Amino acid sequence: MSAPKLTPFLVIVVLLFLGGIVDAATPGMTRLEGRLPDTVPVVSVDQTRGTILDALSTIAKQAGWTLVVTSPESLTSRSLAIQVKARPANEALDLVLEAGSLRATFADGVLKVRPDVTASPGGSRRERRRERGGRREAERVVLGGSLRIDADEVVRRAVAIGGSLTVLGHVRGDAVAVGGSVTLLPGARVEGDTVAIGGAVTLPPGARVEGDAVAVGGAVIAEEGASLEGNNVSLGGTVPTIIGSLIRWGVGSGSHLRSFVGVGAMLARGILLFGIVLLVSLAFPDHVAHVRTFLASRPGFSLLGGLAVLVGFIPLCVLLAVTIIGIPLIPIAVMLLVALFVFGITAAALWLGERIPLLGENKTPLKAVALGGAGLALVGLIPWIGTLAIFLAAMMAAGATLLSRFGRRGGVPA
Numbered sequence: 001m002s003a004p005k006l007t008p009f010l011v012i013v014v015l016l017f018l019g020g021i022v023d024a025a026t027p028g029m030t031r032l033e034g035r036l037p038d039t040v041p042v043v044s045v046d047q048t049r050g051t052i053l054d055a056l057s058t059i060a061k062q063a064g065w066t067l068v069v070t071s072p073e074s075l076t077s078r079s080l081a082i083q084v085k086a087r088p089a090n091e092a093l094d095l096v097l098e099a100g101s102l103r104a105t106f107a108d109g110v111l112k113v114r115p116d117v118t119a120s121p122g123g124s125r126r127e128r129r130r131e132r133g134g135r136r137e138a139e140r141v142v143l144g145g146s147l148r149i150d151a152d153e154v155v156r157r158a159v160a161i162g163g164s165l166t167v168l169g170h171v172r173g174d175a176v177a178v179g180g181s182v183t184l185l186p187g188a189r190v191e192g193d194t195v196a197i198g199g200a201v202t203l204p205p206g207a208r209v210e211g212d213a214v215a216v217g218g219a220v221i222a223e224e225g226a227s228l229e230g231n232n233v234s235l236g237g238t239v240p241t242i243i244g245s246l247i248r249w250g251v252g253s254g255s256h257l258r259s260f261v262g263v264g265a266m267l268a269r270g271i272l273l274f275g276i277v278l279l280v281s282l283a284f285p286d287h288v289a290h291v292r293t294f295l296a297s298r299p300g301f302s303l304l305g306g307l308a309v310l311v312g313f314i315p316l317c318v319l320l321a322v323t324i325i326g327i328p329l330i331p332i333a334v335m336l337l338v339a340l341f342v343f344g345i346t347a348a349a350l351w352l353g354e355r356i357p358l359l360g361e362n363k364t365p366l367k368a369v370a371l372g373g374a375g376l377a378l379v380g381l382i383p384w385i386g387t388l389a390i391f392l393a394a395m396m397a398a399g400a401t402l403l404s405r406f407g408r409r410g411g412v413p414a
Contacts, residue, residue: 031097031116032090034106040088052080052100059096060111063089068112075100075115143314146180151187161314164199174211176321178314181218184209184226193230195321197330203228214327233327277373280346281366287407289365291347292354294407295400305399306344313337343406344397345390349373 041063047055053069053076060067069076080099084092093111097104103116139156140147146163149155153169157176164180167188174192175182181199184190186206193211194201200218203209205225212230213220219234281288295302316333320326350365353372363371376393379386401407 031094031102032104032106036090036106040090042086043084043089043092044086045082045084045092047080047082050080052076052078052096052102055080055082055096056093056113059089059093064109065089065106066110068110071100071102071113071115075102076113147177149175149188157192159318161318165196176318178317178321195327197317197321214321216321216327216330276342277346277349277369277376278366280342281350281369284343284407285365288343288347288350288369290407291343291397291401291404292350294404295344295347295397296351298400298403299396301403302396302400305403306395306397307399309337309340309398309402310395339406340398340401341394344399344401345376345394346373346397347400347407348393348397349376352376 043059043062045055045058047058056067056069056076059065078100080096082092082095082099084095093104096102097113097116101116102113104114105112140149141157141159141161142163143161145160147158147160147165149158149165149167149169149171151168155169155171157173158165158167158171159174159176159178160180161178162180163177165175165177165182166185167175167183167190168185169188171188171190171192174195175184175190176193176195177197177199179198180196181202182194182196183202184194184204184207186204188206189208189210191210193214194203194209195212195214195216196218197216198218199215201213201215201220203213203220203222203226205223208227208229210229212233213222213228214231214233220232222228222232313333317330320330320333346369349372350369351372352375353368353370354363356371356375358371376390379389382389
């Protein structure tokens with residue numbers, strides 16, 4: 001064969017040879033930098049369920065390398081299924097790095113993994129936009145019952161008011177139970193804070209909380225193997241526990257109310273109510289009289305004020321519960337609510353006692369409160385209707401107490 005005929009053939013052979021060299025070198029050049037040991041360790045990865053970080057950890061452990069990851073969690077937490085059997089560590093590593101859009105540098109037995117800044121930003125923007133859209137899709141809030149987030153659910157926030165919260169899946173924001181406990185099962189993940197008011201926070205092995213774990217009236221139980229990246233805050237004691245019980249009763253299911261149907265319970269409640277109004281009347285006679293004046297002259301405003309107290313209290317507790325600064329204020333808010341109702345029901349007893357045609361000219365304010373308190377206690381003995389009547393009277397009177405600033409505003413507003 002002559003030289004002119006051999007020339008095209010040789011050019012094709014050279015190009016194919018060079019192309020093979022370039023293809024063979026490209027993976028290492030684009031993903032892994034640095035000089036590997038002369039004898040590259042052989043690794044095997046059999047991962048059907050896991051993340052990119054899990055695969056990197058497996059390779060580094062088998063190769064005997066120290067792993068340092070500076071990539072954001074949004075990249076390393078991607079799901080990855082990979083099966084590599086008895087392959088050089090650099091080949092397995094390159095597959096994982098490519099799947100996570102990562103780069104790595106190896107030096108002196110240390111493998112440093114970082115984001116691939118040369119990757120197309122369009123994909124990451126699409127992922128962030130999809131992630132933000134997913135966060136808007138679901139926000140689970142249950143009033144008067146318990147809530148369960150299943151393993152295949154991803155929600156923005158999970159709140160149970162008057163019940164407990166159980167998480168098996170993924171909560172991107174906060175997980176809050178007002179009047180109940182928060183329980184994470186193995187594999188559950190909460191990116192925000194986990195808060196239980198009137199209950200405990202339980203973290204078994206495999207559960208992950210990236211924010212704080214807070215229990216008011218209970219304890220934070222973080223078992224070995226659970227991941228808690230934030231603070232462990234437990235506010236136990238008698239007062240927080242009583243507060244949690246009050247919240248559970250106040251916003252719980254109807255079964256709590258049915259416990260008062262028994263005659264003994266109703267009698268005990270009536271006696272307790274009678275004693276409370278007498279004590280408050282003895283301690284603050286002038287303030288009680290001012291609240292009664294406001295209640296009698298502005299019943300409409302008083303009713304609106306009571307409704308505002310009831311409607312706004314639970315959201316206020318939820319807002320306070322999701323911040324470390326606001327958590328200590330929750331007991332204060334609950335005690336203020338109790339004070340409003342106790343002070344208000346005393347003023348209502350005074351108003352009612354003044355209108356009962358007994359005792360005549362011998363009726364003093366204290367006797368009127370005692371007479372009205374006895375009347376309210378008798379009304380409370382009526383099943384269901386009595387409880388509802390006492391509740392409405394207390395709500396209206398609590399509104400009068402709030403608007404009159406606990407009787408400090410003596411005059412009637414214009």
